[in-house]
Amino acid sequence: MxxxxxxxxxxxxxxxxxxxxxxxxxxxxxxxxxxxxxxxxxxxxxxxxxxxxxxxxxxxxxxxxxxxxxxxxxxxxxxxxxxxxxxxxxxxxxGNTFSNWDNGTYPVLIGGGVGLAPILNLKKECAAKKVDHTMIIGAKSGNEHFIEHEPEENIYLTTDDGTIGDEGTVMEPLKRIIIENKNTYLFACGPEPMLHAVREFALKNNIPAQLSVESYMGCGFGLCQGCVIQRHNYEIRDDSYHQKYSLICLDGPVYEAGDISFG
Amino acid sequence: MKRGILVLADLKITIGSEVFQNPIWVASGTFGYGTEAPELVDVNRLGAIVTKSITRKPREGNPPPRIVETPSGMINSIGLANIGVKKYIQDMLPIYENLTTKIIVNIAGTDVQEYVEIMEMMESVSSVIAGYEINISCPNVKKGGMEFGVDCDMTAKLTEKLRILTERLLIMKLSPNVSDIVSIGLSAENAGADAVSAINTVVGMSIDAESGSSNIFTTYGGLSGPAIKPVGLAMVHKLYNKLSIPIIGMGGIVNTDDVVEYMMAGSTAVQVGTANYRDPGIGEDIIDSLDSFINQTNRKSATDLIGSVRTLS
Missing domain, CATH: 2.40.30.10 (Translation factors)
Structure with missing residues (x-):
């Protein structure tokens, strides 16, 4: 640091x-x-x-x-x-990084809103290592997109109002891509409702997924204990420390979808 | 980050039987257990580290959201997330053996028995710790220490019970969320406390107008940062006027002027809190510039500042 x-x-x-x-x-x-x-x-x-x-x-x-x-x-x-x-x-x-995207799986990179920042970054890393992949970026409207909808390049845009790309959320193209490709691994960053949807979809369909979560932070390196997310584990007790809540700044921001739960 | 190491002025201060190399301490809950940011700070330059509140058992703390920024401040409601006294003794005390700075252990509890048990456990092992700061004023825990901090008799009773258990420094940390902080401070003093620290955070609330929601899970939290400095100064000054024991001042300290003001108001030492989140090395910077301030203002030592404010009425 x-x-x-x-x-x-x-x-x-x-x-x-x-x-x-x-x-x-x-x-x-x-x-x-x-x-x-x-x-x-x-x-x-x-x-x-x-x-x-x-x-x-x-x-x-x-x-x-x-x-x-x-x-x-x-x-x-x-x-x-x-x-x-x-x-x-x-x-x-x-914080930590997305991992295992280069281990022979087919990465599907999913970004929503400004959550596309690490996703664009991961796309560059995939390209540099010549790892075939697909990217889906969602926004409310076309004027919030600054990259092109290029399905032939495996870049899909979605908008809530349909002004660019597919109308609706990132979930629609994601469902198609999952059917068309084997051995997929999802990597997502974006607003919580999007991450929640990706997580549910991944767990239901037994597809590995990593989610990068966002949080307010007091310090960014473990001092303030302010940025927590609940771990997905039903056996945890309150008279423990760091079992029920994970510190996003130190343990994250990237988590396996099954390891955390939202709200 | 490279920071200066030359200290020329006499910055030493004394509380009880303990001599501190300077009056700049870091506040409980804002510096973890003192080991979190080794690359950014030389903790041995600090006057003392007050470690994060420990409780009898580990605590997970409150659900998120736990923090929010407010104008010139922040509200937190962490809920005393901590490793618990057993793990503190096992994991942290050996690390402190190798530090030259003084360690003050902050203790929190929900009843007298919990505070007593924690201190008995701490006192049953050999350690280099210099003393205890007793959190009787955390606003963020249900059934928390607040009932002690707002009640003179409870403060006296707890102070007496703990006084018997230790010869180390006993510092009672006072809440500003009371009608008369001086009477609480006097209760602590009369019951045998070596010092009081003031102030803990001020109860606050933050609302998101757009969503209509509270920004903190527990609705209310503790306001800290420069926003509360005037409150802290006033309370330290009131305590200084009535108490005989030293006062450790805190609330919104971010630079040397703040330290000087808190000492002029009556603080013997100060604690840097929220500012550590932004830069854990800020305490070291303040030590260096306090040294310059003492020299440039032709004072002999930092202690000359204590209570030296000139009031106008």
């Missing part, structure tokens, strides 16, 4: 309300282990917003890392206002 003052290399809106920021952060980029890991960003040096914001790493190469973020609150507005050449303090790389 490193704290590094990083220079903003670029910061642009790539789709409606969706932004991509590149940082020059050679030390964090050097320590980066793979898709799924995140950085914890200090948006402002003052104490108006005391907590850092965790963001999944969307790429890490040549001493640079990138994030993809959606504007939905004060801090993401601050991020969007930051200009090339400014510096911000980053902590990272934190």
């Amino acid at each position: 490193i704290i590094e003052r990083a220079r903003i290399k670029s910061n642009c809106e790539v789709a409606h309300n969706i932004w991509e920021m590149h940082y020059e952060a050679p030390n964090i980029a050097d320590s980066y282990l793979g898709a799924g890991q995140f950085i914890n960003i200090l948006a402002l040096d003052d104490w108006s917003h005391p907590l850092r914001r965790p963001m999944s790493i969307a790429s890490a190469e040549d001493g640079c890392i990138s994030i993809i973020y959606k504007i939905f609150g004060d801090v993401t507005k601050i991020l969007a206002s930051q200009k090339e050449g400014e510096t911000v303090e980053l902590m990272g790389p934190l």
Whole structure:
């Protein structure tokens, strides 16, 4: 884990309300282990917003890392206002990575909303290792997509309103892909309802799946105990520690679908 | 991250029979067990580490969401998630043998018997710990310590029971969520406490206007960070005016000015809390700049600051 003052290399809106920021952060980029890991960003040096914001790493190469973020609150507005050449303090790389995507299975990469950041990253890693795969990205509307719907390239987009790609959620193309391919392994990141649906589908159909979950975090490295998710285990007791609840910052953010449960 | 190691001014402070190398401690629950971020902090430079509250049995803590940011602060409701006293003795005490900083063990319980049992277990083994901070004021646990922290008689009774069990430092951690913190502090002092620490978090609530939901599972949580600094300063100053034992001040400390203000209000030592989440090395930075402050203001030692505020009325 490193704290590094990083220079903003670029910061642009790539789709409606969706932004991509590149940082020059050679030390964090050097320590980066793979898709799924995140950085914890200090948006402002003052104490108006005391907590850092965790963001999944969307790429890490040549001493640079990138994030993809959606504007939905004060801090993401601050991020969007930051200009090339400014510096911000980053902590990272934190968390674990997607795994076993290169062990002979057929990875199906599923991203929803800004949860596509680690999914795009994993796609690059698959391409670099020449691992055949499919990617499905869901959004509410076409203006939130910044990549093309290219079924012939195994890239499927979905939108809730049908303006681009398949109308509906990522589950529709996922069901088709599962039928058409053998030995699939699902890798998903996105809003909780999407992860919940992917998890249910995977468990019901006995398909292995890894989910990258999002959470508010106080620190990102185990001090505050703030970012927990319940483990899927019915024998756990309350007079235990770290059996019922897992710390997303240290144990995650990537979990096997069967190991956790939502709400 | 490389940090300075040169300390010139006299930063030493004394509480009871213990001399601390400086007044900068880290607060319970904000620094884990002191071993979580070795690459970012040299813990041996700290005045003391107050370790995360331990209870008789391990605790899983509260369901999520447990934390939310608020203006210049945060609300937490962790629910005393901890490894329990047995594991603390087994796993943590041997690690502390190798540290030169002082370790203060924070203890929490739901009744007098639980506090007593924990302290008996701690005192039954040989260890290097310097003392205990007694959490009588956690707002986030049902049947939690709050009833002790809001009641003078209960505070006195608990302090007396624990005083008998240890010759180590006994520090009672006071809640700000009371009508009169001074009377609670006096109860602790009269019952034999070596010091009081103040303040624990302030009960707070956060609501998401869009969804209409509370942002914390337990509805209410503990507000910390710079937002509560004025509350902490006032309570420390009130305690300083009436108590004879040292006060360990905390609540929103993020830099050296905050430390100086807390000491001027009457703190002998201070605890850095929420700021550790952002940078666990912040205590070290503060030690270095406190050293500069003492030198530049021609003071002989950090203790010259204690209670030195000039009030205007």
